[in-house]
Amino acid sequence: xxxxxxxxxxxYIYRFAFxxxxxxxxxxxxxxxxxxxxFNNITFGISDIDCSLLVxxxxxxxxxxxxxxxxxxxxxxxxxxxxxxxxxxxxxxxCINPLELRRDPILCKLINQKVKTSLYVKQVYILRxxxxxxxxxxxxxxxxxxxxxxxxxxxxxxxxxxxxxxxxSMLKYLNSELLHLNQEEYRIFxxxxxxxxxxxxxxxLSENEHKVCLYSKPFFWLGMLYRTQSIExxxxxxxxxx
Numbered sequence: 001x002x003x004x005x006x007x008x009x010x011x012y013i014y015r016f017a018f019x020x021x022x023x024x025x026x027x028x029x030x031x032x033x034x035x036x037x038x039f040n041n042i043t044f045g046i047s048d049i050d051c052s053l054l055v056x057x058x059x060x061x062x063x064x065x066x067x068x069x070x071x072x073x074x075x076x077x078x079x080x081x082x083x084x085x086x087x088x089x090x091x092x093x094x095c096i097n098p099l100e101l102r103r104d105p106i107l108c109k110l111i112n113q114k115v116k117t118s119l120y121v122k123q124v125y126i127l128r129x130x131x132x133x134x135x136x137x138x139x140x141x142x143x144x145x146x147x148x149x150x151x152x153x154x155x156x157x158x159x160x161x162x163x164x165x166x167x168x169s170m171l172k173y174l175n176s177e178l179l180h181l182n183q184e185e186y187r188i189f190x191x192x193x194x195x196x197x198x199x200x201x202x203x204x205l206s207e208n209e210h211k212v213c214l215y216s217k218p219f220f221w222l223g224m225l226y227r228t229q230s231i232e233x234x235x236x237x238x239x240x241x242x
Contacts, residue, residue: 007146010044011037017075018049025067030054034082034104041150043143046136048079052104056086082107099125099154122155122178130174134193137167 018033035050036042053068055061061083072078082104084092093111098121101108129151130137136144148170152159157177164170171193175186188209 006044007040007042010042010047011040013044014042014047014049014077017077018051021071021075021078025071026053026064029060029064031064032106034107035079036147036150038103038105039150041147043146046140046143047147048077050079050082052082052084052107054084054086054089054110061085097121097124097128100128102154117156119178126151126155126174126178130171130193137170138194141167141170 014037015033018037022031031051031053033049034052036047037049041047051068053064055064065081065083068078068081084107089110092107096111098116101111133144133147148164155178159170159173163173171190175181175189179186179189181189
């Protein structure tokens, strides 16, 4: 079976599955898919169906979020759910990463925001994509090439096959083009990416290592500090980073 036919069939199956779920359980609310399926960029059995949900109240949010969680147990291909309140759309338009927004064409139309990119916007976007797809990239890099060609186009990058032929070479390429970490910072970044520094290890890292860990996945580390009620420690670490 050709790759084009295989992709077309995969897209059809994924959309068919989504349509059943939407009609049965989400027909009374704004519910749609985004990401790979929106761009017909599906690898069957590996790609998932990321969805967005627009609600008007906390009651709706709890009801449909719970319903979605039930469906995820039945249909493992369902991915992340982005939940938005109608009253917060204006705030979302100010805070959302423009490249991330572009992966959700329907939300993009609702917000009606022109996508403006900068180096920082690109860095945040690519780090988010790297960590979201880390397990697939480590285990089945070849099957993720199509997806990452899309990301490269979004970032206005055109790596050659020799520049990006495995995960190591891709990380080096992204560092040279976007992240701009020095040799020591890049070493720490790769350690964090491949091994995921534990919470206990994080507390004993140097300030420079804290910097790279927070840079690579800030939402995780700051969240960890707040979860362990180490707010003052978090302030000290963040305050020491220039």
